[in-house]
Amino acid sequence: MNRIPLTVRGAELLRDELQRLKSEDRPAVIKAIAEARAHGDLKENAEYHAAREQQGFIEGRIAEIESKLSNGQVIDVKSLPASGKVVFGVTVLLADEEDGNEKTYQIVGEDEADIKAGLISVQSPIARALIGKEEGDVVEVQTPGGQRGYEIVEVRYE
Structure with a gap:
């Protein structure tokens, strides 16, 4: 199986969600x-069927x-040498060539991506064009x- 790249923050978020699912959500359902x-x-108990469906999701x-x-x-x-090269996890400041508008993105794993927060998936077209x-x-x-x-x-290793 292929290795899934995760930032330190992304791995922490997944561990936190897993902990919550196991310690709170699973016992509640x-x-x-x-x-x-x-x-x-x-057979006709909607609460039971809804709870079983929720259990399956969890x-x-x-x-x-x-x-x-x-x-x-x-x-x-942070542990990588700052070479100015775009790699997974870096924060990149981009300037649009047409209008000069600047945008800042961090290249993250698939689960962490949130374009509104400036987090783009390593699988996105922009990230694929930037890597390397x-x-x-x-x-x-x-x-x-x-x-x-x-x-x-600018490329920041933060």
Whole structure:
């Protein structure tokens, strides 16, 4: 199986979610199932079926997180030598070649991506175009709005 890249923060968030699912959500849904069973006929008991569905979701998410953590490769960019090269986990300041607007993105794992927070997936077109480039390089990215050019203004290892 391929190693899944994770930032230190991303791995911590997954561990926290796993802990919450196991210590809070799983016991709560087990209690809800027991209460629904006490109401009698399970065939027409909507509370029971909803609780069982929720239990399936929780167990599936637990298995997914455990798999990601066991196959994950945590990359701490702070421990990498600052070479100005774009690699997984770095924060990049880009300038749009058309209008000069600057945008800052951190290249993160799939689960951590949140474009509104400036976190882009390593699988995204922008990240794929940036990986391996250096400060001062210009990259062309195919976006839904067409081809865009960005200059890499700064690469931060934070």
